[in-house]
Amino acid sequence: MELNLGAAPDADLIKDTTEASFMADVVEASQTVPIVVDFWAPWCGPCKTLGPQLEAAVTAAKGAVKMVKVNVDEAQMIAGQLQIQSIPTVYAFYKGQPVDAFQGAQPESEIKAFIDRVIKAGGGEAPGEQLDDAVAAAEEMLAEGAASDAAQTFAAILGEDPDHAGAYAGMVRAHIAMDALDQAEALLNGAPIEISQAPELEAAHAQLELARQAADAGPVADLTAAVEANPDDLQARFDLAQALYASGDAAGAVEHLLTLFGKDREWNEGAAKTQLFTIFDALTPTDPIALNGRRKLSSMIFA
Numbered sequence: 001m002e003l004n005l006g007a008a009p010d011a012d013l014i015k016d017t018t019e020a021s022f023m024a025d026v027v028e029a030s031q032t033v034p035i036v037v038d039f040w041a042p043w044c045g046p047c048k049t050l051g052p053q054l055e056a057a058v059t060a061a062k063g064a065v066k067m068v069k070v071n072v073d074e075a076q077m078i079a080g081q082l083q084i085q086s087i088p089t090v091y092a093f094y095k096g097q098p099v100d101a102f103q104g105a106q107p108e109s110e111i112k113a114f115i116d117r118v119i120k121a122g123g124g125e126a127p128g129e130q131l132d133d134a135v136a137a138a139e140e141m142l143a144e145g146a147a148s149d150a151a152q153t154f155a156a157i158l159g160e161d162p163d164h165a166g167a168y169a170g171m172v173r174a175h176i177a178m179d180a181l182d183q184a185e186a187l188l189n190g191a192p193i194e195i196s197q198a199p200e201l202e203a204a205h206a207q208l209e210l211a212r213q214a215a216d217a218g219p220v221a222d223l224t225a226a227v228e229a230n231p232d233d234l235q236a237r238f239d240l241a242q243a244l245y246a247s248g249d250a251a252g253a254v255e256h257l258l259t260l261f262g263k264d265r266e267w268n269e270g271a272a273k274t275q276l277f278t279i280f281d282a283l284t285p286t287d288p289i290a291l292n293g294r295r296k297l298s299s300m301i302f303a
Contacts, residue, residue: 014055014067019075025068030093034065034122036115039082039089041073046105047088053108054090057115064119065092092118131157135166142170147177163192169200176204176211184208199285206281214246227256234260234267238275245279254279254293262300273297 017025026035038054040047051069058067072079072087082091082098092100092114099121102114138153151174157167168191175184188205195201223240226233237260245253254276261272276297283290 012066013063014058015069017068017070017075019078022068022070022075022078026093027096029066029068030096033063034092034094034099034118036065036067036118037091037093038067038069039072039079039084039087039091040069041071041087044087050088050090050105050111053106053111057108057111061115061119065115065122090114092121094118094122131161131164131167135164135170138167138170138174142174142177145177147174150174151178163194165195165198165200168192168195169198169204172201172204173207176207179211181208181211181215184211203281203284206278209278210245210282213242217243217246220244220247232263234264238268238271241275250279250283251289254289258293258296258300261297265300 015025026037029035036054036058038047038051040051054067058065070078072084086103088105089103090101091098100114100117102110106114134153134157138150138157141147141150141153151171154167154171154174157164158171161167168187172184172187175181175187184204185208188201188208191201218239220240220243223236223243226236227240230236237256241253241256241260244250244256257272257276257279260267261276265273276293280290280294
């Protein structure tokens with residue numbers, strides 16, 4: 001699917017201007033879209049670094065902001081009117097008025113933040129926020145059971161930003177929901193190194209592990225009966241916890257694992273605690289089941 005994340009860039013996204021065309025290229029053009037104006041000169045060393053960085057940030061904004069370059073040696077009147085005392089100097093115009101500015105070379109993170117502010121000043125939405133909105137929409141699809149549609153949306157987001165951890169993890173979880181566990185594992189193994197340790201991917205890994213366990217989980221009714229008949233049958237209780245989680249009862253699974261841990265925390269090389277952490281990792285950090293479970297486990301460990 002095609003993901004529309006903003007206006008498409010056009011031919012005059014980045015352009016040079018002169019004193020004669022400054023009014024049209026900046027003041028008039030800024031009535032509809034914010035214009036970033038880069039005041040530079042051929043002899044300015046920092047300008048040679050800042051210029052390309054600005055162009056990259058503007059291009060990434062996909063038309064939400066445009067850029068005009070002014071050679072101060074050839075536009076001294078404009079530079080004087082705006083009191084440009086050193087270069088590089090960057091102004092942002094919207095509705096014909098300056099809305100933001102900075103002087104000197106800046107790190108890429110600051111340049112991106114500047115462009116985001118300018119877009120917001122123009123009533124737009126920064127590309128990163130647009131992607132986050134798209135991820136939220138895909139997550140809603142996934143929660144409603146439309147895993148295939150969610151996967152397509154996550155794929156479109158990754159087409160815009162291959163290193164978006166939320167979208168990448170969402171793609172993995174969509175495949176898990178479609179019971180395509182091998183594909184989900186392949187996605188995790190092929191994750192870009194920049195995000196391979198991201199919390200979102202760690203959570204997806206935990207969900208994949210639990211999904212594989214679910215394939216072998218026994219009937220809940222039979223395992224419940226076995227535990228009721230012999231509360232000290234720790235293997236039956238562990239199997240019941242797996243079956244409960246597989247059936248969607250995460251809270252019940254956590255309670256049985258906590259009970260198992262209380263009875264014998266070293267059973268099967270600490271399997272109860274390991275399973276609990278896997279479930280906690282698979283849930284969102286603010287999930288009440290995870291929060292309460294972690295608190296109860298901590299109180300048992302340090303009692």
